[in-house]
Amino acid sequence: MNILETHHIVKQYAEHRALNDVSLSVPKGSIFGLLGPNGAGKTSLIRIINQITGPDSGDVILDGERLKPDHIKRIGYLPEERGLYKKMKVGEQLLYLAQLKGLSEKQAMEKLKIWFIKFDIKTWWGKNVEDLSKGMQQKVQFVATVMHEPDLIILDEPFSGFDPINANLIKDEILELRDKGKTIIFSTHRMESVEELCDHIALIHKSKKVLDGTKQSIKEQFKTHTYHVEYQGTLSDLPPAFTVLETRPADDHFLRANIQIPPDAAVNDLIRHLLDRVAVRSFGENIPSMNDIFIRAVGDHND
């Protein structure tokens, strides 16, 4: 079941087509990474999902229904350009924002109390937003994004500006929200967070979707059939099907080689040949990182 689908979205700004026939399916309960180089069209798509702007053509479906104004209460959006009212007090502002999202003042107070205890920020309630640091403001804005318990949470670069402790806190919150059945779409250029958190990804490049699927299926698609081995001895006379791409010292005592096998070859055969020749300390598949995949996918579509 998909919480969100976009069907053939086109968005044109004067001379520039920011989105060109972009269709996405975001499964309920997933952490979905919306990736792409600068200027690819990610923010344009996010703004359409949040009804800040409309598409020129195409449809957005939220939980089986065509997007409508009332859906805004079911979505929480943390924009990359953070936007709290600087002169307003933190508590007053959150109460106001919660009511815009459909909570009564009493409900908002109850929810906010929990978040202020959880984040250990009780003393911030009466402070002016402008007196908080950038990271502190970001924490407040994260609370503003999730306090009404939306089904779909869209986070644009959620970790920027956070120290490692607060970044971890936010990461744990994202996982907890997912465990409660919420869906999180997050857009980021930090591939290590995608690696760690996302189960699905879509990659937009030059206004078009060039890749999507589960992280596992995408890794499978980009695998290079290359294995690494750390060993002692001389690695010679391997059958010609096994290509030694690189050999270098792993440390003072061991060498490390990368070996490519044909896509239809059995890994067991390689292991057997290795054991016949050298003393193996470790062996494993070289799984492409999200960083490698991003660079290759964007490179492949640059012509």
Ligand SMILES: Nc1ncnc2c1ncn2[C@@H]1O[C@H](COP(=O)(O)OP(=O)(O)OP(=O)(O)O)[C@@H](O)[C@H]1O
């Ligand atoms: N309001 C606008 N008017 C004109 N052009 C726009 C507008 N908003 C975005 N664009 C253009 O559309 C393209 C896509 O921009 P968008 O902000 O969606 O990219 P992005 O993928 O979010 O990039 P980044 O990773 O840098 O945030 C860019 O070329 C941008 O200049």
